[in-house]
Amino acid sequence: MEGRPADDSVLIARAVRGDSAxxxxxxxxxxxxxxxxxxxxxxxxxDAEDAAQEGFVKAYRALDRFRPDADFRPWLLRIMxxxxxxxxxxxxxxxxxxxxxxxxxxxxxxxxxxxxxxVATDERRRLLAMVNELGEDDxxxxxxxxxLELSGEETAAALGIAEGTVKSRLSRALARLRARxxxxxxx
Amino acid sequence: MPELEQxxxxxxxxxDWPPTPRLSVVLPIYGEVAGVAGRRGWRRWPYxxxxxxxxxxxxxxxxxxxxxxxGWLNLHTTIHREQHPPTxxxxxxxxxxxxxxxxxxxxxxxxQSQVSWKIAVPSALxxxxxxxxxxxxxxxxxxxxxxxxxxxxxIKVSGQTGVAALVTEARGQINENYFQKTLGPxxxxxxxxxxxxxxxxxxxxxxxxxxxxxxxxxxxDALRLATNTLIFDHDGTIVxxxxxxxxxxxxxxxxxx
Numbered sequence: 508m509e510g511r512p513a514d515d516s517v518l519i520a521r522a523v524r525g526d527s528a529x530x531x532x533x534x535x536x537x538x539x540x541x542x543x544x545x546x547x548x549x550x551x552x553x554d555a556e557d558a559a560q561e562g563f564v565k566a567y568r569a570l571d572r573f574r575p576d577a578d579f580r581p582w583l584l585r586i587m588x589x590x591x592x593x594x595x596x597x598x599x600x601x602x603x604x605x606x607x608x609x610x611x612x613x614x615x616x617x618x619x620x621x622x623x624x625x626v627a628t629d630e631r632r633r634l635l636a637m638v639n640e641l642g643e644d645d646x647x648x649x650x651x652x653x654x655l656e657l658s659g660e661e662t663a664a665a666l667g668i669a670e671g672t673v674k675s676r677l678s679r680a681l682a683r684l685r686a687r688x689x690x691x692x693x694x
Numbered sequence: 695m696p697e698l699e700q701x702x703x704x705x706x707x708x709x710d711w712p713p714t715p716r717l718s719v720v721l722p723i724y725g726e727v728a729g730v731a732g733r734r735g736w737r738r739w740p741y742x743x744x745x746x747x748x749x750x751x752x753x754x755x756x757x758x759x760x761x762x763x764x765g766w767l768n769l770h771t772t773i774h775r776e777q778h779p780p781t782x783x784x785x786x787x788x789x790x791x792x793x794x795x796x797x798x799x800x801x802x803x804x805x806q807s808q809v810s811w812k813i814a815v816p817s818a819l820x821x822x823x824x825x826x827x828x829x830x831x832x833x834x835x836x837x838x839x840x841x842x843x844x845x846x847x848x849i850k851v852s853g854q855t856g857v858a859a860l861v862t863e864a865r866g867q868i869n870e871n872y873f874q875k876t877l878g879p880x881x882x883x884x885x886x887x888x889x890x891x892x893x894x895x896x897x898x899x900x901x902x903x904x905x906x907x908x909x910x911x912x913x914x915d916a917l918r919l920a921t922n923t924l925i926f927d928h929d930g931t932i933v934x935x936x937x938x939x940x941x942x943x944x945x946x947x948x949x950x951x
Contacts, residue, residue, distance in 0.1 A: 539714040552712035560717055593911045609710035631708050634701055653702040654709050685698050 515579045523571050530570075534563050537580065540655065541587045544665050547650045548591035550602030558594050562587040578660065585664035592667070604646060605639055606654065608632050637687045645680035652677055790824045791842035791857055797828025802841075809837045811865055811931045818950035819843050819859060834907035838864040843937075850938040852921075859937035859947070865908040866932050868925065870894070886924070886941070888948045893926025895941050905932055924948055 521529035541562060545555035566586045573582055608631055638649055651662040663670040789799055805827045806813050815822070822841035829837050841861040845851065849858045881898035899921065907913050924935040924944035928951065935944050
């Protein structure tokens with residue numbers, strides 16, 4: 508998880524007073540989650556970059572309306588997601604989100620045998636393909652919660668739905684994914 | 695955690711995300727400056743904008759010339775970040791509402807000529823003391839008009855803004871589920887009916903109002919007075935009445951449209 512609330516509040520207070528270096532620090536801290544959130548909505552890296560860029564400018568403009576007692580990330584992600592959705596609407600095009608698997612294992616993974624790598628990679632690839640085949644709502648909520656590792660509140664902000672809806676939508680999405688997994692296993 | 699969820703969690707580390715670009719955010723002067731340039735343009739803008747900001751800020755630092763230059767550049771609402779909170783006064787200097795980021799000061803007729811809907815003026819408040827128009831990209835797709843009232847019987851004037859009531863209008867739709875989430879814990883939402891139209895009474899200290907404009911774009915707008923607010927649909931126009939007033943007063947004003 509990026510950042511700590513206490514640090515955020517200090518940076519935000521400084522940025523509100525006109526300290527641009529403090530806001531640059533906020534941008535650095537959240538640019539990855541902002542960009543990726545925009546990416547799962549637009550399905551395009553170029554559009555996501557534009558949305559994140561503009562979203563940070565809009566967040567800066569609205570910074571003095573941010574409540575100090577609130578969590579900053581959901582607030583920021585809501586702005587980013589709105590900007591991403593606006594871009595999709597104004598451009599009239601929606602790229603289908605196709606998440607891909609990186610080749611090999613990431614740093615920090617235990618070193619497996621070549622056979623284990625092959626099996627695990629194949630399993631991951633099949634599971635990701637099944638996620639990609641889900642409907643948009645299902646895909647987005649799974650991507651937000653598991654791949655972006657957003658909290659329920661952040662997912663609600665990113666998807667523009669109530670937090671309670673996140674739970675029910677996620678539950679249904681997992682049920683559909685589970686059915687596909689079992690169907691494939693039994694085939 | 696069930697096996698499928700564990701697999702998804704584990705999958706997160708293997709997702710091949712596009713590389714996160716190094717964002718170089720060009721900060722606007724706070725207020726009415728237009729958004730940053732488009733994708734191809736913004737990389738070249740930081741230097742030009744920074745130079746422009748420096749020049750304008752330097753010139754504005756000289757008190758005798760500040761108002762004149764601000765007038766030339768229509769920058770009356772551009773620089774509002776202050777090291778210290780402003781001293782409350784019954785009526786801040788400048789045109790009423792000029793420090794609220796409402797857009798460009800216009801006459802009622804000028805505003806009417808620029809927007810597609812018939813601007814609703816509540817007869818209970820009378821003719822506004824000031825009118826502001828905010829156009830895209832800073833405002834909703836079909837513009838936003840704000841009527842500003844400095845005095846109104848029975849409504850307390852804000853010491854910080856000198857404003858008693860604001861009536862803001864824009865074409866769009868209210869998404870209850872969405873804007874409800876943006877209200878803080880110090881605000882309460884109540885559904886009301888205004889002349890048969892759906893409306894909401896927000897009591898407390900709301901700060902934000904999210905709605906969908908005529909083009910379907912989300913608009914995250916500030917409630918300028920951060921006080922009780924009545925929001926309702928008026929034949930496709932979202933009308934907001936803000937002020938330190940009771941629900942009955944707000945409904946009476948809305949009913950006089």
